[in-house]
Amino acid sequence: RKEVEQDPGPFNVPEGATVAFNCTYSNSASQSFFWYRQDCRKEPKLLMSVYSSGNEDGRFTAQLNRASQYISLLIRDSKLSDSATYLCVVNYRGAQKLVFGQGTRLTINP
Amino acid sequence: DVKVTQSSRYLVKRTGEKVFLECVQDMDHENMFWYRQDPGLGLRLIYFSYDVKMKEKGDIPEGYSVSREKKERFSLILESASTNQTSMYLCASTGGPEAFFGQGTRLTVV
Numbered sequence: 001r002k003e004v005e006q007d008p009g010p011f012n013v014p015e016g017a018t019v020a021f022n023c024t025y026s027n028s029a030s031q032s033f034f035w036y037r038q039d040c041r042k043e044p045k046l047l048m049s050v051y052s053s054g055n056e057d058g059r060f061t062a063q064l065n066r067a068s069q070y071i072s073l074l075i076r077d078s079k080l081s082d083s084a085t086y087l088c089v090v091n092y093r094g095a096q097k098l099v100f101g102q103g104t105r106l107t108i109n110p
Numbered sequence: 111d112v113k114v115t116q117s118s119r120y121l122v123k124r125t126g127e128k129v130f131l132e133c134v135q136d137m138d139h140e141n142m143f144w145y146r147q148d149p150g151l152g153l154r155l156i157y158f159s160y161d162v163k164m165k166e167k168g169d170i171p172e173g174y175s176v177s178r179e180k181k182e183r184f185s186l187i188l189e190s191a192s193t194n195q196t197s198m199y200l201c202a203s204t205g206g207p208e209a210f211f212g213q214g215t216r217l218t219v220v
Contacts (some may be wrong), residue, residue: 044209097166
């Protein structure tokens with residue numbers, strides 16, 4: 001079983017729709033959680049950190065469920081510019097080791 | 111702005127060649143990482159380093175070695191390149207929870 005698993009998609013949704021991604025992780029010692037965004041032929045960049053209490057940044061909401069070991073990302077009122085691959089990332093306690101999911105590809109259609 | 115620079119964007123090498131991929135960061139970060147990214151597999155950790163001259167194997171170290179003689183520089187070495195090492199290679203550094211990536215090196219082994 002992979003340490004961090006995501007549905008690879010692709011997700012194709014119309015502009016203005018709400019879309020949600022989930023990600024599961026296997027190691028309960030995981031300490032920090034993130035969503036990164038990667039545009040085509042570019043390097044990944046941090047989208048947002050994920051906190052236990054859940055957090056929001058504009059149209060984006062991230063949630064963490066430690067008991068079930070999953071994190072989620074919700075995008076509301078999606079824009080064409082949201083088209084990208086979204087990577088779930090987990091940092092393990094005691095080691096500066098970032099483990100990435102395989103990414104979920106999202107395409108927003110006009 | 112943090113800058114992580116990889117020495118080449120594109121490389122073509124022959125099977126059996128020794129290949130060096132260089133990565134330099136300018137923010138005095140302790141931790142540096144080498145990943146490879148392949149379609150459907152996401153980012154997989156090859157090696158990481160949390161200090162000068164220190165290195166740790168990631169998930170797929172076979173066929174690779176690394177060198178960290180100075181804090182700002184982390185080199186990935188393919189001892190004898192093979193066609194299955196054709197991939198996108200990404201270097202990253204962290205000084206806190208967020209990872210900053212280089213622009214990537216697309217290596218083709220023929």
